Amino acid sequence: MKELLGVVAAAVIAVFGAADAFAQDKVKVGFVYVGPVDDFGWTFRHDEGRKAIEAEFGDQVETTFVESVSEGPDAERVIRQLAESGHDIIFTTSFGFMNPTIKVAKDFPNVKFEHATGFKRADNVSTYSGRFYEGRAVIGAIAGKMTESNIIGYIGAFPIPEVVRGINAFTIALRKVNPEAEVKVVWLNTWFNPGQEADAAKTLLDQGADIITQHTDSPAPLQVAAERGAFAFGQASDNSQFAPEAHLTSIIDDWGPYYVERVRAVIDGTWESEDTWGGMDVGMIAMAPYASTVPDDIRAMAEEIEAQIIAGDLHAFAGPINDQAGNEIVAAGEVMSDEQLLTMDFYVEGVQGSLPN
Amino acid sequence: MSLTITVSILVSVIAAATPLLLAATGELVTEKSGVLNLGVEGMMLMGAVTGVAATLLTENWFAGVVTAAVAGAAFSLIFGVLVLTLRANQVASGLALTIFGTGLSAVIGTPFVGQPLARLPVFDAPVLSDMPILGPLLFGHDVLVYVSIGMLLAVAWFLNRSRLGLVLRAVGESHDSAHAIGYQVIAIRYGAVAFGGMMAGLAGAHISLALTPFWAENMTAGRGWIALALIVFASWRPLRVLAGAYLFGAVTIAQLHVQGFGIPIPSQFLSALPYLATVIVLVIISSNAARVRLNAPACIGKAFAPAA
Incomplete structure (x- = not known):
């Protein structure tokens, strides 16, 4: 059931993404969540971060998310569809999305990827986590x-x-x-x-x-x-x-400040692959x-x-x-x-x- | 170990054992009629989510409990139609019911995630509740704790002492013979499946309304499977189901206390103890094939097609 929803959501994103790829030069930001957005825990906080991006940049950005994506083959398909549909930066927010993220990133060198809590990086893949x-x-x-x-x-x-x-x-x-x-x-x-x-x-x-x-x-x-x-x-x-x-x-x-900063880097063209372990000093x-x-x-x-x-x-x-x-x-x-x-x-x-x- | 700790450990054991006892009592009746329903986990989740939904919407815990029981029974009838009317494979259909229940309960529960609700009221008797030791053991539990024991005793009487119980067991032992002497095999099995669903629904409600009063996806966390194992553990005897459920509850709670007291046993081993206990008992029981044959309903898992 969950997988089916994920696939449908990804397909919808793919269709709409292709349709308006010509129409605008907005920065497109994609999120892949492991749980439902209303879990009142881990995924909920990441979605609050996504909302912070929208609040900060308004019309300059467009954000999409796919929720309840299971860790495994399904994750790779969802990440790949986000990349194919013209997203400029994609946040994958669970440890188990690490290998699929790296794999898809190889095929899309112009798309930026950000993986939470992992340790594998590439020229277009950053990692980030919090000093809980x-x-x-x-x-x-x-x-x-x-x-x-x-x-x-x-x-x-x-x-x-x-x-x-x-x-x-x-x-x-x-x-x-x-x-x-x-x-x-x-x-x-x-x-x-x-x-x-x-x-x-x-x-x-x-x-x-x-x-x-x-x-x-x-x-x-x-x-x-x-x-x-x-x-x-x-x-x-x-x-x-x-x-x-x-x-x-x-x-x-609180992922908001980090997400805003990384999206700003994409808009400014200054994004680089980094490893961030943020604490209270950066508000994470x-x-x-x-x-x-x-x-x-x-x-x-x-x-x-x-x-x-x-x-x-x-x-x-x-x-x-x-x-x-x-x-x-x-x-x-x-x-x-x-x-x-x-x-x-x-x-x-x-x-x-x-x-x- | 002081007396107060012992008593409060026992109270925790009662709470932990109750959902297992409720679900296992229902499944016992289902299996005695010759039907193996592996969908207990899915039915429990449906009970848990509908119980929370109804309680929040009506602000009435009783409506929540009744809704959970009805939802569990209704959901089990999907399985009933598949295996009894359409004669599908029982193992596959039961597994499908669990997978379906997990997904459907998540969808139904979306609007209710993160909403706290009041715990089921507890039964306190004036004066008696304040008795040392016996007071906290006998009173101060939620209504489903008493229901679980009452239903188990009722089922024990029903299966062993009542005429309809005898018929139900006959259907489970030899559906052809029962059919030949004029009993409605399919109708009786529908009833047994629905009873199993109702009890699983109540088990789910005990988790989402009493143990941890909120809804979260997959919150039964495998208790439906333990309930299924309990039936075999108890070799289909009602009073052994009761003992088994409390033994399981005790192992679950004891391993936490062992850790808390700092007794150096690896926590991974302790977490696995309840499951390990099941495996060991299954091995002991299965080592004597004759004993299994003696206790297991002979027609369990077999589809019934009346001779035309």
Whole structure:
């Protein structure tokens, strides 16, 4: 069903694209999404980025998107059809679109491609991703100030560097403001399973946590926290509507500024293949409005941390950082390199249990 | 481990077991009549999405639950027409029903994504709910928890003690004999399929209205398949279905607690435990072919064409 919709959408785009290729010199921008635009998470945020392009450039651009494209052969067909129908720049917004993007890009050297979260580039293919861990540093500090039991529950998807980095950034910030606090992690080995995410939240609360944070995609843990009178943080997009009483803030992916900048580069003819790993300084990561349950002094602290990260005065992985055994990984006055961040495979001091490998 | 933790673990187990029990109870009746419906996952998703839709549109949880049950039953009749009237292959038709249900529920659910709704009301008894241990175990659950146990007991009585249940089992064991002595094989199987669909619809509603009150694509996340495995696990005995559903719920919850307590067992292994348990039980049961023959309805999966 989804595949059929994708094909139909691509065919419609192809027909209309061919028809007005003669009529205008607008810059045509295409998007390929892995989920539906209204998933209130990952894809929703990318579509907000697309809308930012329209708001910025108005009549100068024309944007199209194909949603719910499955990762695999279908993706290549959709990307190819976007390229054939005269799109100047195409954003492919899921890790699994990496190989199809590279393949199609070879056949269309004049079309620019932008692939999210991947690592393969070409002369006409850029990659981009967000430093989501900077947001984890902000919520870690909030959790450290607000916890009473000094146990924070963390629901992880897969034990990969991306998620481990989030846990460690959170824990470092947590213990900077509250050295007594510890993080309890439960792994689910899935990005999305609402029932299990809810069960995991219940488990963590039963075991003494009073704040829940998650690196999985459904709002179920927030709802459980609300039911039990605990607090929680949302994921990828502002999730406050699901549990206004429990929701403290969410880390928001904001692709708009990056998308606007890249489309401007195409319009100006200055586009080049690049690798971007953007954080709060470029606005790619932002915090949802803090809930009224966050006391004023803690809100001020969180805003100060945001400001310091943006100014470059604070790094989420600034030394001294110890691993669980107490060995110093990063000395005082130093920060971790991007290389170390991208391959992170250990827990810092303050995380309970051992990292599955 | 303190008593309060033990009690709250048990409460979580009850919640996790309920959708499995609801779906498995329905499928048990379907299979006892000699029909194998692999579309449980699809029917659950249809129940989940229509339950959310009706609850949001009418602002009435009861309407949501009833709609989910009716939608599950109606959706199962598509399968019924295919395999009972048109005599299509049951395995292929059931798989198709799951795939169709996954897609259709996503389309129906589009306007309802991201809309929170109130959880199903819970049943609290004055004074009794405050009893230590027994209070939280017996009370404070949503209505579908009680329905799931009530329906299981009703089905156990129906299959083993009622005349119609005996007829239904006869149809499942030998449709030709049942037909020869004048029973309406096709009509009875339609009824069993619709009952299975209704229960799967309720199972979906329990997920989308009680466990995690919102709609998201594919939110049943494979529980329909576990329900199917449960039937074999229980060797088609109602009370073993009950035990199996709670055992599965317990394994699901226990693996999370093991992780939380920091017991060093790989999380990937723990996540796989419920499925591993199914495989092991299936192996044990299948090791004795006679036992499988004894319990499995003899006509399961076979199309019935009355001799002209």
